[in-house]
Every structure is written in C-alpha cells, then in structure tokens.
Amino acid sequence: MNLLAGRLAAWAASVDGRLPVLLPSAASRPERVHEAMQYALTTPGKRLRPVLTLAVADLFGSQRPEVLDLACAVEMVHASSLVLDDLPCMDDAELRRGRPTVHRAFAEEVALLAAFGLLNRAYALVAEMASHLGLRRYTPADLTHHLSAAVGTDGLIGGQALDLESRHEQLDLERLEYIHSHKTGALFLAAAELGAMAADVRRRDLETVSRYAKNLGLAFQISDDLLDVLATPEETGKDSHQDETKVTFVKLLGIDGARALEGELLGFAIEAIEPLGRKAEALRALAEFVRVRRR
Amino acid sequence: MVEHDLASVRAELQRRGYLTHGLERMLLQDALRSRTGVRALLRLALRTAVLGGGLLALPVALGLALANGNLDRSPFDLAPLVLHLVPPLAVVAGALFLALAGAALLLARLRPGRGAGAEGAGDWLALAGVAALFASLAWQGRGLLIEAPVARLLLLAAAATIAGAALWRLWRSGLFALTVRWVETPLRQTFAPRVWLALLVAGAALFVAVPILVLLRPGTTHEAPSNLPSAPGERVLLLGVDGVLPEELEYLLQHGDLPALARLRDEGVFASYQREDEPLAAFWTTVATGLPSSAHGVAALDSFRPRGVRTPLANSGLLRWYWLHVAVPMRIAEYRPVLSNRRTAFTVWEMAARGGAPVLAIDWWGTYPAEVLPGLVVAHGGYQLLADSAAGAVAPESEREGLEALRRQVDPVAAAKALAAALPADQARALLAKAFLGDQFYLDVFAARVAAEPRATALYLPGLDIAADGWKAGAVPFADVVRAQLAALDREVAKALAGVGTLAVVVDPGRRGGLGGRVLLWRVSGCKETKPAEIQVSTIAAALLRALGLPQSAELAQPPAGCAWPAAPAQVPSYGRRAAGADSSARSDEYLKNLKSLGYL
Numbered sequence: 001m002n003l004l005a006g007r008l009a010a011w012a013a014s015v016d017g018r019l020p021v022l023l024p025s026a027a028s029r030p031e032r033v034h035e036a037m038q039y040a041l042t043t044p045g046k047r048l049r050p051v052l053t054l055a056v057a058d059l060f061g062s063q064r065p066e067v068l069d070l071a072c073a074v075e076m077v078h079a080s081s082l083v084l085d086d087l088p089c090m091d092d093a094e095l096r097r098g099r100p101t102v103h104r105a106f107a108e109e110v111a112l113l114a115a116f117g118l119l120n121r122a123y124a125l126v127a128e129m130a131s132h133l134g135l136r137r138y139t140p141a142d143l144t145h146h147l148s149a150a151v152g153t154d155g156l157i158g159g160q161a162l163d164l165e166s167r168h169e170q171l172d173l174e175r176l177e178y179i180h181s182h183k184t185g186a187l188f189l190a191a192a193e194l195g196a197m198a199a200d201v202r203r204r205d206l207e208t209v210s211r212y213a214k215n216l217g218l219a220f221q222i223s224d225d226l227l228d229v230l231a232t233p234e235e236t237g238k239d240s241h242q243d244e245t246k247v248t249f250v251k252l253l254g255i256d257g258a259r260a261l262e263g264e265l266l267g268f269a270i271e272a273i274e275p276l277g278r279k280a281e282a283l284r285a286l287a288e289f290v291r292v293r294r295r
Numbered sequence: 296m297v298e299h300d301l302a303s304v305r306a307e308l309q310r311r312g313y314l315t316h317g318l319e320r321m322l323l324q325d326a327l328r329s330r331t332g333v334r335a336l337l338r339l340a341l342r343t344a345v346l347g348g349g350l351l352a353l354p355v356a357l358g359l360a361l362a363n364g365n366l367d368r369s370p371f372d373l374a375p376l377v378l379h380l381v382p383p384l385a386v387v388a389g390a391l392f393l394a395l396a397g398a399a400l401l402l403a404r405l406r407p408g409r410g411a412g413a414e415g416a417g418d419w420l421a422l423a424g425v426a427a428l429f430a431s432l433a434w435q436g437r438g439l440l441i442e443a444p445v446a447r448l449l450l451l452a453a454a455a456t457i458a459g460a461a462l463w464r465l466w467r468s469g470l471f472a473l474t475v476r477w478v479e480t481p482l483r484q485t486f487a488p489r490v491w492l493a494l495l496v497a498g499a500a501l502f503v504a505v506p507i508l509v510l511l512r513p514g515t516t517h518e519a520p521s522n523l524p525s526a527p528g529e530r531v532l533l534l535g536v537d538g539v540l541p542e543e544l545e546y547l548l549q550h551g552d553l554p555a556l557a558r559l560r561d562e563g564v565f566a567s568y569q570r571e572d573e574p575l576a577a578f579w580t581t582v583a584t585g586l587p588s589s590a591h592g593v594a595a596l597d598s599f600r601p602r603g604v605r606t607p608l609a610n611s612g613l614l615r616w617y618w619l620h621v622a623v624p625m626r627i628a629e630y631r632p633v634l635s636n637r638r639t640a641f642t643v644w645e646m647a648a649r650g651g652a653p654v655l656a657i658d659w660w661g662t663y664p665a666e667v668l669p670g671l672v673v674a675h676g677g678y679q680l681l682a683d684s685a686a687g688a689v690a691p692e693s694e695r696e697g698l699e700a701l702r703r704q705v706d707p708v709a710a711a712k713a714l715a716a717a718l719p720a721d722q723a724r725a726l727l728a729k730a731f732l733g734d735q736f737y738l739d740v741f742a743a744r745v746a747a748e749p750r751a752t753a754l755y756l757p758g759l760d761i762a763a764d765g766w767k768a769g770a771v772p773f774a775d776v777v778r779a780q781l782a783a784l785d786r787e788v789a790k791a792l793a794g795v796g797t798l799a800v801v802v803d804p805g806r807r808g809g810l811g812g813r814v815l816l817w818r819v820s821g822c823k824e825t826k827p828a829e830i831q832v833s834t835i836a837a838a839l840l841r842a843l844g845l846p847q848s849a850e851l852a853q854p855p856a857g858c859a860w861p862a863a864p865a866q867v868p869s870y871g872r873r874a875a876g877a878d879s880s881a882r883s884d885e886y887l888k889n890l891k892s893l894g895y896l
Contacts, residue, residue: 173304174307177308249304252304257301257304261304264305265308268314
C-alpha cells in the first residue's frame with residue numbers, strides 16, 4: 001500500500017471509528033431503531049464520500065476535528081439513502097455490503113425509521129459542526145442548505161423518483177443523466193463542497209471542486225453500472241444484475257463504450273484539479289480508486 | 296443492444312457540464328504543463344498577450360474612431376482598426392502581465408507558504424494593472440474625447456468596462472496559475488464560461504452595432520451651396536504670427552517699435568484668447584475656418600492610415616509611435632502629413648474666392664499642395680518647397696517662375712543683424728536659412744501681391760516659432776530677433792492697409808509655451824463699442840466672413856463684440872464641407888521632409 005492509498009485508508013478508518021460514536025447507543029430507546037441505524041452505518045463500506053469531504057478540506061488546509069464529523073454526516077445521508085433504496089417498494093434488495101439489507105435484518109418499518117433517524121442526525125451534525133467551525137465566508141445555514149439540496153427532490157429523492165418511474169422504459173440519455181446526477185452525483189458534489197466550505201474557501205473555489213466532483217460522481221455511477229454486469233455478488237457485496245430493469249450507461253453504450261466514457265470522465269476530473277499542484281494528490285488517488293475498484 | 300454512440304453521449308454530457316473545463320481553463324491551463332517555471336511563465340505571458348490584445352483592441356479602436364471622426368465618416372473602419380491594433384496591444388498586454396507576474400512572484404517568495412495571500416495579491420495586482428492601464432488610456436485620450444457626444448462616450452465606457460472586466464479575469468487567472476506553478480500553492484481559479492460567453496457576446500454585439508447605429512442615425516449632411524447670397528462686402532486681411540509671447544508683443548507695442556500695429560490696436564479691438572492644447576496646424580486652421588479641429592479635420596501635423604481604414608487617424612496618442620516606427624515601415628499603414636486635401640472646412644479666403652474674386656493665401660497651415668483659386672496660393676512651407684522644386688508649392692503653376700525669382704532675391708536684413716549679434720556666424724547663417732529666409736520670402740510675396748487688392752489675404756509667418764525651437768542664446772537676444780521680425784511685419788502692414796476694410800492679426804506663442812495669445816481686430820469704420828478683453832478664436836474667421844459680406848453660417852460663431860459688423864445678408868445652415876481630395880501621398884514626401892527640417896516632427 002503506497003503512501004497515498006494509506007492516507008485514504010486512514011481517512012476511511014477515522015470515519016469508521018467516529019461513526020458509532022456519533023449515533024445514539026443501541027441500548028437506549030428505541031433500541032431496535034438505534035440498532036438498525038448502527039447496523040446500516042457501521043457495515044463495512046468504501047467511505048468514498050466522507051473521504052472526499054476530508055480530502056477536499058485537507059487540500060485547502062483544514063484538518064480540524066469538526067470536518068471529520070461533517071464527513072460522517074455525509075456518510076449518514078448515504079447510508080440512509082441505501083436503506084431506503086433497498087426497501088421492497090424500491091429495489092427490494094437482499095444484500096448490501098455483503099450483509100442482509102436493513103429491512104431484511106430488522107423489519108421494513110424499522111428500516112424506514114432508521115433511515116429517517118440517520119438523516120435527522122446528519123442534519124443536526126452539520127448544523128452543529130458548522131457553528132463550531134466559525135466560518136468567515138459561510139453560515140451554518142449555507143452548509144445545511146447544501147446538504148438538504150443534495151437530499152431533497154433536487155437531489156437524491158428526485159433521482160430515485162425518476163429511477164423508479166423509468167424502469168422498463170426506453171433508453172433516454174437525458175433521463176439517465178438526470179437520475180445519475182441526482183441520485184449519485186448530488187451527494188458527491190455535496191461531499192466535496194462541504195469539505196471546501198469547511199476550509200472556508202472562496203465561493204469561486206467551490207467551482208473547481210464541483211467540476212472535479214461532478215465528473216467523479218458520474219464516473220463512479222458508470223463504474224457501478226459496470227460492476228453490476230461484470231462483478232460477482234461476492235466482489236460487490238450486493239445483489240448482482242439489480243440493474244437489469246433499469247436504464248444504465250452500460251445499456252446505452254455497451255460495456256466498452258461505458259468503460260471509455262468512465263475513463264474520460266475520470267480523466268477530466270483529474271485534469272480539473274491539475275493546477276492545484278501536489279496537494280491534490282489525494283483527490284487524484286480517489287479518482288484512480290474509482291477507476292480500478294471492484295466493489 | 297447499444298442504442299447510442301459514444302460521441303453523441305459525450306456531446307450531450309458536455310452540454311450538461313461534464314467533460315469540460317470552461318473557457319479560462321482551456322485558454323490558460325495548458326501553459327502550466329511546461330516542466331520549467333520560466334517556460335510556463337513565457338507561455339502564460341504569450342497567451343495573456345494574445346487574448347489581452349484582442350480584448351483591448353475593441354475599446355481602443357472605438358476610442359480612436361471617436362477621436363478621429365471615423366465613426367461619422369467611415370464607421371466600418373472599426374473592423375480593420377481592431378485588427379491593426381491587436382498586435383501592438385498584445386505586446387502591451389503581455390508586457391504588463393509579465394510586470395504583474397514579477398510582482399506576484401516576488402510577493403509569493405517574500406511570503407512563502409501563504410498561498411491564499413499570494414492569491415489575494417494576484418487579485419489586487421490584476422485589478423491595479425487593469426485600472427492603471429485604462430486610466431492611462433483615458434488620460435491619453437482626454438483631449439481627444441472631450442468634445443465627443445455623451446452617448447458615444449457612454450458607448451466607449453461600456454466597451455471599456457467589458458474589456459476591462461475580461462482583462463482582469465484573464466490576468467487574475469494567469470497570475471493564479473503562475474503562482475501555483477512556481478510556489479505550489481492552490482490555484483484559486485474561477486471557471487464561469489457563461490460569464491465569459493456573455494462578455495464575448497456583448498463585445499461582439501457592440502462591435503457590430505456601432506457602425507450600423509452610426510450609419511442608421513438621422514444625420515445632417517452639409518453640401519456646399521453652389522451660390523451663396525452675398526452683400527458687397529469689403530477686403531479683409533488675416534495675418535498670423537507664431538512664436539511671439541503676449542508680453543513681448545505688448546512691450547513692443549507700448550514702446551513704439553510697432554507704430555502701425557499700435558495705431559490699429561488703439562482704433563480696433565486688442566484682446567487675448569485662450570486656445571485648445573492642440574497642434575499648431577489645428578489651431579491655425581481653426582483661425583482660418585472658424586471651426587474646431589473636430590469639424591475642420593486638421594487635428595494634427597500628420598496622420599496615419601492603416602490599411603483598410605478609410606479615414607486617416609490624426610489623433611493616435613501613444614499609438615503614434617507604433618504607426619510611425621512599426622506599421623509604416625512594414626507598409627501596413629500609410630504616413631500622411633497634414634495636406635490641404637485633408638481639410639474638410641473652407642477657409643476665409645476660399646469662401647471669398649467663391650464668387651471669382653482674386654484672393655491671396657501665403658504659407659497658411661493646411662494649404663499643401665496648393666489648390667487653384669482665383670488669385671495666388673503659396674502652399675504651407677512654400678519657400679522650401681519651391682527650393683526643392685516640389686510640385687504643389689504654388690497655385691496656379693504659372694506663378695512658379697516669378698515666385699522662384701523672388702525667392703532667390705530674399706534678403707532678411709533686420710533678422711540677419713539680430714541673429715549675427717546673438718549667435719556665432721555659422722549658427723546665425725543656418726538659423727537664418729531655416730527660419731527667416733522663408734518669413735522674408737512670404738513677406739515679399741505679400742508686399743508684391745497685396746497691391747493687386749485681393750478680396751481676402753492670409754499670411755502666416757512661422758519664423759520666430761521655428762527659431763525658438765532649440766534657441767540657446769538667451770531671452771534678451773531672442774527679444775531682439777522678435778523685435779526685428781515684428782517691425783518688418785509692421786512696415787508691410789502699414790503699406791497694405793489701403794483699401795482694406797477689416798484686418799485681423801493673430802499672434803500666438805506657438806511652441807514657446809502657453810496657450811494664450813493676442814488678437815488685433817481692426818475695421819476701417821472703427822471699433823467704438825465696448826471692447827472685450829478676451830475673445831474666442833473661432834470668432835476671428837466669423838468676423839472676416841461677415842466683413843466679406845457672406846451669409847452667417849449656423850455652424851460658426853457670431854463675430855466678436857467691440858466692432859460694428861455689417862448685417863449678414865442671409866443665414867445658412869452651413870458653408871458645406873470640402874470634399875476629401877485625391878490621395879496625395881505620392882507627393883507628400885517633400886512636404887514631410889520640409890516639416891521635419893523645420894523641427895515640427
């Protein structure tokens with residue numbers, strides 16, 4: 001493991017270590033919901049989004065402990081979206097990160113409540129940490145608004161809604177981009193932008209980070225589509241061929257075309273941060289990770 | 296089944312903001328790829344130079360077109376002007392960027408590890424650079440633009456604002472990129488292609504709209520009326536003397552050295568005037584036409600006509616150096632000294648000659664090549680031009696032989712004595728030949744021809760102004776030279792007054808300093824009204840034209856107070872505009888050489 005990979009792994013480990021601390025104890029009421037929250041959140045994962053938050057903040061010179069909690073909030077939102085995504089009324093998935101999905105492990109109603117619990121905790125964390133950071137250029141409301149925009153009907157919810165509507169429908173690039181940019185891309189953007197805001201960067205710097213995250217997010221989704229077709233459940237830790245009824249870039253372009261497009265998007269993401277110099281190596285490594293990931 | 300090809304998906308994604316870096320990035324980022332910092336700096340400077348030159352060219356071209364009347368006469372000059380201006384302005388933009396880069400790097404080195412500080416400094420440096428550049432351009436053009444209509448100034452301000460904002464963004468991005476490349480601090484760049492696009496669209500719209508708007512505007516055209524109503528009128532005399540300070544003239548009048556002029560002063564109006572800070576050619580043409588330089592078209596001693604531009608540029612500010620030393624040698628611009636066919640307004644003697652009456656014009660600015668009128672016209676610089684046997688020195692050509700004979704006999708005795716007392720013999724001889732042989736020749740022509748009673752006579756004497764240029768023998772000896780020259784003029788005036796109804800003598804300090812001069816207006820019928828202490832230069836020609844019995848032009852001022860002027864026989868909107876003459880560049884070389892030898896260029 002090279003130094004950079006070690007750094008990414010260290011960030012991921014620090015998120016893993018911090019996440020249980022930020023949740024209510026499973027021993028406290030409502031125990032099942034808390035337990036389900038812990039289960040959803042602490043399941044081993046890539047922690048790509050919180051690592052992105054930490055890497056961006058680090059790039060702009062912020063290593064404050066509050067940033068770690070912000071990163072954890074991003075992961076909570078992601079975990080919540082996965083719980084909801086796996087529900088029988090949505091994807092009806094059985095496996096997630098190599099384990100039974102939350103509604104399978106607990107119950108559908110508990111999964112639903114746990115998802116809302118995670119979301120709620122994420123908002124509270126963002127508001128609290130933003131206040132502690134005492135930023136000059138951004139208010140706590142700015143950060144909270146960024147996160148809520150990524151979750152709302154202009155973000156994850158909007159993407160998921162159209163995804164559900166579009167199943168068994170004809171291929172449509174405009175719709176596909178909408179789904180991916182909202183369902184996946186929005187949280188990538190929010191993760192990167194929260195990291196930048198936590199470092200109190202100028203507003204125009206957000207554009208640099210956004211351009212990177214925008215391309216990275218879509219590339220990640222395409223790689224996800226590719227893995228759904230090419231990887232085994234053992235490798236991905238989730239049900240294979242879940243996307244058979246969905247519109248994907250693989251269906252749109254074929255495997256080779258999707259691979260080529262993924263490569264181009266990652267190339268652009270890396271180019272976008274090229275002028276940032278050596279300090280942006282962690283972001284380059286993240287993009288590289290998306291290129292080679294098998295899960 | 297694959298339903299889309301990669302190219303179409305890529306295009307659609309680019310439209311949606313993926314796979315694109317934005318315009319600024321595309322323009323500047325490649326410069327960062329160089330392995331060495333110096334090469335990155337040069338690449339950045341080259342790119343900012345080319346782009347900055349393009350950005351600056353539009354407002355500067357607009358300003359030049361505004362200052363030189365191109366917008367009125369040939370609005371489509373704007374396009375070739377922009378193209379002509381890109382190279383020199385690119386050099387300016389590149390050089391300024393290098394200077395700013397030097398300052399930014401210095402700051403970055405002085406404050407190592409403080410990337411944000413270096414970035415902020417880059418912001419401010421770029422802003423200061425743009426502000427300084429535009430302030431300098433505004434300062435250069437202040438005199439040229441002062442008379443421009445407000446609407447056009449607003450247009451120019453809009454173009455300058457767009458270009459300034461774009462240039463600031465360009466320089467700022469370049470400085471950030473450079474700071475990052477050299478000190479490895481984060482690049483704080485802005486990627487807002489929409490703003491860039493809006494700026495480009497606004498600039499292009501302005502570029503296209505200006506000529507069209509100018510062409511479409513309801514304008515008034517001034518055709519020269521073929522017949523002007525006229526009263527009987529009287530003979531007029533206009534004398535111009537350059538290089539005399541007002542206090543010198545007043546002293547000589549007071550102490551009886553100029554008896555004829557002193558008498559005329561007592562009987563007429565003797566007033567001061569303040570003129571614009573403009574070249575002598577422009578001022579003396581205003582005296583002769585009654586119109587400002589923006590209307591009579593002689594705004595400078597010379598002008599340049601870049602290829603593709605129809606109206607020559609007389610006002611170029613600092614760009615004059617570029618036209619003269621780069622564009623003209625490269626033959627992408629033509630050098631044009633001030634010629635009579637560039638003047639668009641009629642002089643007093645040209646108006647007087649309309650009915651066929653003979654006139655006499657000697658050495659007045661803007662009269663080369665001499666154009667045929669009833670009577671005699673000796674072109675500006677005629678003495679030297681005759682010596683060089685240059686075409687256009689005199690009109691009609693049939694007069695050349697007689698004038699050549701007169702030229703050979705010239706003997707300025709008084710000036711020669713004064714010079715001999717002030718300077719070593721060789722210097723005195725040289726200055727005599729340069730400055731006073733010509734003056735004496737013009738006085739001799741005046742004396743010989745004024746007896747034929749031309750309806751209007753104009754005589755310009757530049758000798759003192761030429762002599763003062765580089766004079767090192769002190770003020771007192773020069774005062775003697777002034778006394779000798781003015782005394783010679785005084786004697787000729789005394790002889791020429793017979794039959795003259797109105798006389799105007801304009802005495803200007805020329806290049807000796809100051810913008811204030813003296814004017815003496817005399818009417819045979821006397822000036823008994825309350826006499827003004829100061830008059831406007833433009834009223835001198837108005838007075839002479841009124842005395843000639845010509846109608847009052849709405850473009851001209853009324854004659855000055857102090858004398859009783861005859862009533863104008865009619866009012867006309869304009870005397871019309873002189874048609875632009877044929878291209879006389881082929882025969883302007885002698886004239887150019889002449890102007891140079893007299894120290895005007």
